[in-house]
Amino acid sequence: MLKNLFMTAALAVSLSAGAAHAADTVKLADVAELSGAGAAAGAVWHDGVKMAVEEINADGGILGKQIDLVAYDSQTDPQNSRAMVQKAIDEGTYVLLGTVYSSSTVVNMLVAMQNGMPQITGSESPTITAKNNPYIFRTAFGAQKGLPKLAAYLKNVVGAENVAVVWANTEYGKGGHDAFASVAKELGINITVDIPTEQAQVDFAADVAKIKSSDADAVFVYLTEEESARFLIEADKQNLKLPTAGDTVLASQKVIDLAGKAANGALGHVGLTTEAPIPTIQKMAADFKKKYGYGADHNAIKGYIGVYMVKYVTEMIGEFDRQKFADTLHGLCLDAASHPGILMDACWDNTGEMSRASFLVKVVEGTQKITATLPAN
């Protein structure tokens, strides 16, 4: 026990010593899901962050200072993420990047707020920006912004009146489910079957069978990547002919890779996609693929954009000041023409929510096809 106390003490000393050296660098902390259930999302996000940092450093850094990127592993554990955010703040980070999982962000954003620390998150849960936290900023708009677009599409274009909802019974899935349910109510869409599923569920036979025997005329899927793919595979096997729609995840390249031909026909409303007909995004995706050997996804783009948000806003205010950073970013719009790292025109409101154009996509023969570009709302 004593030995460990000393260890802790020694560790703290070495850490504060490290902070003292940081004269010509600026510290940037990325707290992400590098292990645990969220590792798939967090690791890709972190790679996006790393790539942006390297680009910026090669280009002279921020206000002449090189970025010193420090990674913190939340282990996909909200409590641990809170500790890591605290640690990043203790170690003097300028701005905080992360986390991706909403369940973690909801917790650690309190710590960032208490410390007046701007935090740029990859979470898309509606609750994040509903808490009047003046230091939280998104890199992708919340589900409550995307889902009305999707629900309207389901009702008006697909003509669905009775929708089956399949969702992951986690903080993430529950957020999407609730947001969709309230939109559906407004639009007069009837949710006929409501199916919560387990995290990391492998067997979707019962869920698909239940939808099949219902009177649903469309399916809304709000699951993470592997589960989406498993659902699509099972739906294909049981010959579920209904139009299947989801958010970014369902029509993402990862799900297409996993589900194979079963993914064909899946509809998605995506905020960010490497398939977007936008040169900056396509260049970023190509660079990413070259650098890491696998394809970028929306999480990579979010991480990438997050770092550039730090660069552009800081250069706008001309100094490393956290309070000014947060104040400036509220109500700010950045256009991609003069800020290429932001990739697409984007605006942030006073809650840190962002708006940006988005895309409706359909999976056709194993690739994502953009069927419509929807304006920012």
Next chain:
Amino acid sequence: MTPKNIIFAIVAVGLLIIAPLGQGNYITYVLCSWLLFSIAAMGLNLTLGYAGQVSLAQASFMGIGAYITALMTLNGIHWILAMPCAVAATFFVGLVLGYPALRVQHHFLAFVTLAFNTLVFLAFRNEEWLTGGSFGLVGMPRPDFWVFSTMKQLPFYYFTLVCFLISAAAFWWIVHSPWGRAFKALRENPIRANSVGVDTRRMTLLAFAIGSAFGGLAGALMTPLVQFIEPGSFALVHSLKLLLMVVVGGAGFFFGPILGAAIVILMPEVLRFTEGYYLIIYALLVIVLMVYSPTGLMGLGGKVITRFRPQREVRKDMVQGAQL
């Protein structure tokens, strides 16, 4: 207590008092979480290490304690009233979980408690009207004691430390009382214990109940520390983590779980330079430790001491420890 023990205890408490001074909030937070996991691990050590009853449900008791405390403090009831309710509730739930132990032992008991933990997790997640479901509960206040506010990290540490010291003293007292002797007897030879008048049924239930109550207290501390609780924090994997703390530290030793909690909580820090590989290294170290010293680090320490001072022969039965 021998004079040597008293001096040791005073030095240890002194170190605990100065430990967070001059440290950042993060280190203080980690120390708080070490103390509270030590309390939970101590409870499991009573059930498992002393009384020999396998429980893979300690995290669920932390959860029950944490949710009760959260719901009460969110409704304006002071922590000092909420905590006893949490402890009492976990005591009684622990008592109920003890009943299967009267029928089955060893691995069967492990599986019953494991299933219990998952059931509790499902209830936390699904009973949204009460527990907030997968969104969890947020914004629980940290308690004030007249002029002493625990809102800031350092005062909260001392608040946690006081709870820890009271728990440790209570634990020490229990395991050195005739009850402690009866618990050990239950672990070593329940049939013989029964035949010398130990009411093994009652002691088994008590071992579960008391161990669980410690878990409940740890949960009651976790609520104001993290100020956010969600079902995932009390899932099965956290019970396994607590089991790891107890066994890696040394089951059946007073300091075992405290040491084990320190290792489990601080290990990611120490191994951070290895980046993504720390869990791999950690897992390997645990396997090697178990192969070399099944009695955990306390046993390992004992081995080293006997190697240098071989007055007492090492006994075969020493290595046995609590058995599943």
Next chain:
Amino acid sequence: MSETILSVRNVSKNFGGIQAVREVSFDVKRGEVLGLIGPNGSGKSTLFNCVLGQLKPSSGEVHVNGRNVAGMRACDLNKLGVGRTFQQLSVFPQMSVIDNIILAGQEHHGTMLSRLFGPSDAGLTAEAEQMIAFFRLSHLRDELAGSLSYGQQKLVDAAMAFMAGPSLVLLDEPAGGVNLTMLGNLKERLKTYNESHDTTFVVIEHNMEFVMSLCSRIVVLAEGAIIAEGTPDEIRNNQQVIDAYLGG
């Protein structure tokens, strides 16, 4: 006439179709040392377990100090004044000798609460030390019981059975596996204890020599029924007993 401590009344025990014990009756009086012998499969162990309350007789009753013991838990039987030893080694190996002995007495002192809040030895250290001294184990007081030799552990086992001051002690093959020197020591101690405390013993044993020299009365079982009863000398010369052992 001294009082009856143990009374076995018409006890039968069936397992399925097999009658392991048939209509067995005997009484044991205070201070007596009763030997229970018989060839393998004669029903000794079944009868023993009926006396211990572990098995419920199919018919008949067992009374200890006037109480029916059928289905009684071992700890309640112990509180009724019945101590026992075990055939296999039965100490608490990772507890010290003194702790083993204190444990055997502590449940008879005070209440549940006093055992939690009271002194850690339940006030029994002196008494336990006396017991250890009686069995000549004082030099091993603080050793772990599991580190003792086989014979020493048998002595600890016996000391535990006596610690609560029982009126009846059931000894299950006390001589099994004990070497000759130790055996003499054990027998002598048991005899001394019996004489000084007027404690009743019931002994199951295979070692004839040991039984004959320890017991004041012997009951012989064969095929579940009593075939003879009497003093060691009577039993030694009983033709039926000789036949049962030799002829089977």
Next chain:
Amino acid sequence: MPEFIQIMISGLSAGSIYALAAVGFTLLWQASQTINFAQGEFVMLPAFFVLALMSFAGFPLWLAILAAIALSVLLLGAIFKRLIVEPMISHGTLPLVIATIALGLLLKEAVKEFYSPLGQPFPSLFPQEVFVVAGASISIPDIANFIIAMGTIIALQLFLQRTRTGRCMQATAQNPDVAQILGVDVKRMVLYTFLINGALAAIASVLITPVYLAKFSNGEVLGVVAFTAAIVGGFNQIRGALVGGLVIGVVDNLSAIYFSAEYRQAVPLILLIVIILVRPQGLLGTAEGRTV
């Protein structure tokens, strides 16, 4: 009604694969009192052997599968026994439980770090054709999985009952001391058990992964299913584990539809608790072999 038939069929297909994992779990317990908390990871891992052999060594699928089974027998069987179980067997079960928990973590993290944190598609072994029978869809993989899993378990059962080695293994499982006296090479028989477990895990892995996808975290779910199935069926009987696997597969699906999707995980666990308390030897187990 088609819904009911559908989930019975899907449940049996999934359950037959759970049974493979459960049988291995049971075998290890019988032969060496090892409670393998890494059993789920044992089923997760061989699929990655196949993927690695295909992408890095260029093996065709069939060869990769054979090589993966061989690798599993070696690594998850022999090496696991030699390096982890053997040195700890005398320490009692608890340290071994901890070690297998750590081993599960090790395998999971190693796959994540050295292969990929992302789920991977896995080539299908059979044509994906689907028949519709009485309104329920039955695919060729469903049928093939069921037949292969059942065939494997029946073959194993025959091996244990009809061959000399098999009978020696059973004798070892029931009473190693007596087996030793009878001249059985107990150590070798225990080793065989571990090798068989490695092979069973590999077969389960190859059958289950085309549907469940290869992901480092798959073991968490499969491990719990395996021991639930083993206990529900009967810890000391191979056919018990078989029935347990099928029961869990079907019950899981039934409860998702007819009971509550939120509590679908709870039903097999409640079944587990009830079985342990009421009939600890399991549905098919025999009481005398019970080790409590």
